[in-house]
Amino acid sequence: MSNDQWILIIDDEEDLARLMETVLHKEGIPNIITAGTIADGWAKFQKFDPSLVLLDIMLPDGEGYDLCKQIREVSNVPILFLSAKDEEIDKLLGLAIGGDDYITKPFSPKEVAYRVKAQLRRAGYTEEKTSPKRLQIGPFELSSNENEVKKDGKTLELTAKEIGLMSCFMHHPNQILSKETLFEHVWGDDFFGSDNTVMVHIRRLREKIEADPSKPSFLITVKGLGYKLQTKGETK
Numbered sequence: 001m002s003n004d005q006w007i008l009i010i011d012d013e014e015d016l017a018r019l020m021e022t023v024l025h026k027e028g029i030p031n032i033i034t035a036g037t038i039a040d041g042w043a044k045f046q047k048f049d050p051s052l053v054l055l056d057i058m059l060p061d062g063e064g065y066d067l068c069k070q071i072r073e074v075s076n077v078p079i080l081f082l083s084a085k086d087e088e089i090d091k092l093l094g095l096a097i098g099g100d101d102y103i104t105k106p107f108s109p110k111e112v113a114y115r116v117k118a119q120l121r122r123a124g125y126t127e128e129k130t131s132p133k134r135l136q137i138g139p140f141e142l143s144s145n146e147n148e149v150k151k152d153g154k155t156l157e158l159t160a161k162e163i164g165l166m167s168c169f170m171h172h173p174n175q176i177l178s179k180e181t182l183f184e185h186v187w188g189d190d191f192f193g194s195d196n197t198v199m200v201h202i203r204r205l206r207e208k209i210e211a212d213p214s215k216p217s218f219l220i221t222v223k224g225l226g227y228k229l230q231t232k233g234e235t236k
Contacts, residue, residue, distance in 0.1 A: 139151050166229075
């Protein structure tokens with residue numbers, strides 16, 4: 001993880017936040033910011049633009065769910081909920097509004113650290129030991145470490161989730177990929193009521209790779225089956 005990337009911990013239990021900070025440091029993640037309220041968390045999110053957020057649900061000035069929604073309006077950064085609420089409905093709600101993982105208290109700090117590293121790896125923030133060759137599909141080029149996509153030689157401004165989707169499509173060109181497959185590949189969880197999540201990200205991705213997003217030439221919807229990246233289409 002590079003030195004300009006940050007992890008934001010938003011939890012009003014100061015001892016727990018310090019413990020998580022210590023464990024994450026030991027796991028090779030040096031840059032940690034902490035906040036104890038939604039207001040402070042949002043301010044620090046805007047200031048530091050973190051690579052991942054650990055977010056408690058019950059905070060002094062509101063619920064972490066609300067802050068998650070606020071973050072999702074501007075960013076697809078991985079969000080891991082930390083909560084003493086262990087009912088299934090709470091977990092499903094957290095994932096449905098944009099959380100990437102849901103961890104119930106009490107938990108093993110080391111397990112949380114491993115989950116953090118897994119999310120960073122999926123989001124393309126950590127380097128892999130093996131580095132495959134860059135992948136070229138039509139006008140699109142996927143970098144060897146899969147953290148950058150270019151079209152016609154120009155880097156596309158994509159979020160981590162959008163890069164994950166493009167990686168999935170580019171490794172399976174002209175193949176129909178179901179929403180379940182895409183969700184499990186990019187989000188790393190079992191697919192459950194996540195149609196809207198996939199659809200929203202597909203729409204945003206089209207806005208960045210298509211000349212006319214309403215009439216896509218590359219990222220095609222196959223009704224009732226899923227989506228595919230077809231290699232024939234516009235070239236500019």
